[in-house]
Amino acid sequence: MKYNRYILGAGMLMAACNNPAPKDEQQEMVHLITLAPGHFHAALVQKSTTPGIDSVVNVYAPEGPELDAHMALIDQYNSRPDNPTHWKEEVYKGADFLEKMTAGKKGSVVVIAGNNHDKTKYIGTAVQAGMNVLADKPMAITTEDFESLKTSFSAAAEKKVLLYDIMTERSEITNILQKELIHQPSVFGELKEGTVDKPTIEIESIHHFYKMVSGKPLRRPAWFFDPSQQGDANVDVNTHLVDLAQWMLFDTTALNYESDIKLTKAEKWRTPLTLAQFSTITGAAAFPDFMKPFVKKDTIVEVAANGTLHYAVKGINVRASALWNFEAPQGGGDSHYAIARGTKANIVIRQGKDENWKPEIYVEPVTADAGFEQALQAAIQQLGGKYPGITLEKQDKRWKIQIPENLKTGHEAHFAEVLQRYMQFLKAGKVPDWEVSNMIAKYYVTTAGQAMAKEK
Structure with missing residues (x-):
C-alpha cells in the first residue's frame, strides 16, 4: 500500500x-x-x-x-x-x-x-x-x-x-520514513525480538494540557481530567503509539489479538495540577465533584495522565509510553521519541530542544560495516521516488534525513x-480486513493493559 x-x-x-x-x-x-x-x-x-x-x-x-x-x-x-x-x-x-x-x-x-x-x-x-x-x-x-x-x-x-x-500519526512523514526504513534489510538488518527492558520498538509521546489549537489557547472541558470519562494515558494517547508499532512492524498483516499479542506489564502514574492551572485550562473556578477523589489539600489535583505498556506482537517486544505535563518548555510543544532497533542500525525519531521541537529522523548504525553508507544512500535514493526531496546529512556517527517542507504537513x-x-x-x-483485525488488537492492548496497570 x-x-x-x-x-x-x-x-x-x-x-x-x-x-x-x-x-x-x-x-x-x-x-x-x-x-x-x-x-x-x-x-x-x-x-x-x-x-x-x-x-x-x-x-x-x-x-x-x-x-x-x-x-x-x-x-x-x-x-x-x-x-x-x-x-x-x-x-x-x-x-x-x-x-x-x-x-x-x-x-x-x-x-x-x-x-x-x-x-x-x-x-x-x-x-x-x-x-x-x-x-x-x-x-x-x-x-x-x-x-x-x-x-x-x-x-x-x-x-x-x-x-x-x-x-x-500514520500521516506524519517521520513515522512514514521510519516504517519504510525498518523494511530495508540493507540498512536496518533484521528485527531483534528485544526484551522488556530493551524492546525492539520503543515509543514515547509527551503532551501538554495547556496548548494552542488553530492559533488560539485550547479550552478543555473539566471531564477531560477524569479517567472514567476521558480514560488515562494507557487507553488514550497510547492508542496512537500501539497503532504505530503494529503498522510499522507488520503493515497490512492482520493480527489476532488472542494469539499474536502478549501483555507483559503496565504502569501508570499521575501529573499534579494546581487549582490555578486547572482553572486556566478549563475556566472552572473550583474542582468539580467528580474530581474530588483525586484532589489533595484542596489545591492540587492528581491527574491520571501517564502510562506505559510493555507487550509483544508476534514475539517482538514493544514499549509505549504517554506522558502529560501542564505546559511545554519555553518555545517547545508536544514531543515524540521513537526508536526501532535493528541488527545493522537503529532508526530514531527525536523531537526535543536540539530539533527545535520539530520531529526529525536519524539513522544510527550499530555495526562498523564499510558498505553501510553506500547501502543507506541507495535506500534514500530509492525512497526519494516516493517522497521527493529527501536527502541525507552526515552527523558524526549518524545520518539525519533531511525532509522538504512540503512533506511536513503538520498534525492539524x-x-x-x-x-x-x-x-x-x-x-x-x-474497511480492509487487516485494518479491522488490527483495530481490535490495538484496543485489546490498551484496555487489557490498563486493567493490569500498577500505580507508580
Whole structure:
C-alpha cells in the first residue's frame, strides 16, 4: 500500500475547490453528521474542504459550552481570510440528541469525538442504525468497552457499514520514513525480538494540557481530567503509539489479538495540577465533584495522565509510553521519541530542544560495516521516488534525513488526510480486513493493559 499518497494529497485537500458539486453528482456526495462534539478533533475533521463531502453538516448534541466551542471553531474556519471553508451547520440541541440522530439519519458518516465514557455506546448505536462511523481515538477505554466494540465491528460487517478510527500519526512523514526504513534489510538488518527492558520498538509521546489549537489557547472541558470519562494515558494517547508499532512492524498483516499479542506489564502514574492551572485550562473556578477523589489539600489535583505498556506482537517486544505535563518548555510543544532497533542500525525519531521541537529522523548504525553508507544512500535514493526531496546529512556517527517542507504537513492537516483515506474506504464499500483485525488488537492492548496497570 502506498502511504505516500496521503502526504502528497494533503496540499490538494487544503486547496480544494469550495464550489458545490453538479446536480448529477449530488447522490455521490458524503454527508457528515457530528455527534456530541466534546473534543476539538471533531472540528479538525472540517478544517479543510474535502472534495466529495457536502458542505451541509448535521450536528446533534446537548446544549452547553462544548457545542459552543465546536461551533466557534467551525465559524473560525469559515471566516478565515485564506482558503476559508463554507460549512453550513444544521444543529439539533437537546437531551434526546442520540435518538434524533438515529431517527433522522440526515447523513452518511457519523463523526464522533468527545467524552469517552459514552463513546463506545454512541458507536454501537450508530452502527446498529446502519450508519457509517468515523471515530476519534480512543474507541474504548475499559475492558467492557472492548467487548462492546468487538460487537460493533461484527454488526458493521453484517450491516455493510464502515467503522474506523482517526489515526493521524500514520500521516506524519517521520513515522512514514521510519516504517519504510525498518523494511530495508540493507540498512536496518533484521528485527531483534528485544526484551522488556530493551524492546525492539520503543515509543514515547509527551503532551501538554495547556496548548494552542488553530492559533488560539485550547479550552478543555473539566471531564477531560477524569479517567472514567476521558480514560488515562494507557487507553488514550497510547492508542496512537500501539497503532504505530503494529503498522510499522507488520503493515497490512492482520493480527489476532488472542494469539499474536502478549501483555507483559503496565504502569501508570499521575501529573499534579494546581487549582490555578486547572482553572486556566478549563475556566472552572473550583474542582468539580467528580474530581474530588483525586484532589489533595484542596489545591492540587492528581491527574491520571501517564502510562506505559510493555507487550509483544508476534514475539517482538514493544514499549509505549504517554506522558502529560501542564505546559511545554519555553518555545517547545508536544514531543515524540521513537526508536526501532535493528541488527545493522537503529532508526530514531527525536523531537526535543536540539530539533527545535520539530520531529526529525536519524539513522544510527550499530555495526562498523564499510558498505553501510553506500547501502543507506541507495535506500534514500530509492525512497526519494516516493517522497521527493529527501536527502541525507552526515552527523558524526549518524545520518539525519533531511525532509522538504512540503512533506511536513503538520498534525492539524493530518485530519484531512485521514478523511481522504476514509473516503477511499467508502468508495470501496469496506474497511480492509487487516485494518479491522488490527483495530481490535490495538484496543485489546490498551484496555487489557490498563486493567493490569500498577500505580507508580
